[in-house]
Amino acid sequence: MSLYKSILVNPTTKVLIWKIEEPEQLLKEGIELTANCQERLAGMKSEIHRRGFLSVRQLLREAGYKTSDLYYDSSGKPHLMDGKQISITHSFSYSGMIISDATKVGIDIEKQRDKIAVIAHKFIDYEFGFLTANMIRELTVVWCIKESLYKVFATEGMSFKQHTKVIPFHIEQGHTPAWIIYKGKLQKYRASFFEFDGFTCAYSLEN
Known part of the structure; x- marks a missing residue:
């Protein structure tokens, strides 16, 4: 297992990343699917999606949870039965999870690809000013970072471009403040990020 x-x-928050190298059958070992x-697994036509789904259940196991401890609300946001905060991500050959006692x-994990420049105008505005x-x-x-903010805030109608701001940063920093400005209210977050194997991972915690 990988x-x-x-x-x-911090003492109450942990990030776990899984490298998806195993076949489906091996990814099923040690977990009891509800x-x-x-049903969800059977409905997935893509092997990549099935393995990603199973790797997330392996991450739950690593964190000390059973598959039945995870549930989703009507908007698709994941929750844990014990009330701890959780967020989940999956991209190609990696999946990730962050769990916090209270915060x-x-x-989010994304593969670094040139095509992101083509769609940049759809999700950034003033951030164009500090690109190098x-x-x-x-x-x-x-x-x-913006995807991680969306998962924290989980509010229908929130726009990456209009309602989220990432404060200028350098890649070497590994962290930066980020804001959500929505309906006249400002919420601040601490965003951290790192790169690995052609991928980027970012996670945000509410201040």
């Missing part, structure tokens, strides 16, 4: 990385963000999970959290020659890497960081 737990790729474990990060203790009837709902089995609202969000996480590392534009693809920086845009991927911005996207990941």
Whole structure:
């Protein structure tokens, strides 16, 4: 099994990253899928999606949970039965999870690809002002942070471009403040990020 990385963000918050290298059958070992999970898995035509789904259940196991401890609300946001905060992500050959005892959290993993420059105008505005020659890497960081903010806030109608702001950063920093400005209210977050194997991961914690 391939737990790729474990990060203790603070005494009550942990990030877990899984590298998906195993076949489906091996990813099923050690976990007990609920009837709902089995139904969802059976409905997935893509092997990549099925393995991603199973790797997330392996991450739950690593964190000390059973598959039945995870549920989703009507908007698709994940929750844990014990009330702890959780966020989940999956991209190609990696999946990730962040769990916190109390703080609202969000996480995202994305593959670094040139095509992000083509869609950048859809999710950033003033952030164009601080992009450098590392534009693809920086845009991927911005996207990941904004996606993680969306998962924290989980409010229908929130726009990446209009309602989220990523404060200028350098790739080497590994963290930056980020804001959500929605309906006249400002909420501040601490966003952290790192790169690995052509991917970017960002996670945000509510201040």
